[in-house]
Amino acid sequence: MSDDKLFEQGMVTRRAVLGDDHVNRAKALTTSLDDDFQTFITQGAWGSVWSRPGLSKRERSIVTLALLAALGHEDEFAMHVRATANTGADANDIKEALLHVAVYAGVPAANSAFKIAKQELAKRQEAAQ
Template identity: 85%
Template structure:
């Protein structure tokens, strides 16, 4: 059973970080099969962790990028690079986080992440023109 207040906070934070379009798209694709999972991540990741006061959204964004890059979760990494538009993390911040990935998680992980970040940041630049 969902915690309505935690779910509501999670959805608000999720929308603030990922944007309405992304969240609307994810919500529209939710089925009976993954509805419980969507509730879990909305309450747990977004309502409990991302909504905590200890770190800014920018800081959480950078931690998330480093972890996703280090673990090789490329699709999620790309999504969170796009989300930096909403968190305040800059391309320079992303670069610094990925240099840490190279040292602590390995050069191959950082190399893949740099490639993805460059692609996502180029798309952002093209869209801005």
């Protein structure tokens, strides 16, 4: 697939997972410093990996949450908790993924992620009311 097609597919998938508001904000904040990086993640993460047919968006979401939690990437973890509104992963999926994180990556990583997940899910619930 050409770079242009990967980018186009990446933007479609990125918007489907993260939402138009998030992607529009990211685009608006892009400068010459991070323009190549934004293209790279749109083509690589979103156009190649997230767009593959092997796993559903829900399954990819669960894997991504577990990896981000295990690695302690809290901002990205919070963003992907918010994205579960679009991927079909639910609070129980998050809980199960974080229990795996606790066993395989450590209780402190899971504890931090549970705290973030509770905050993000509470914000979503408040916004829905």
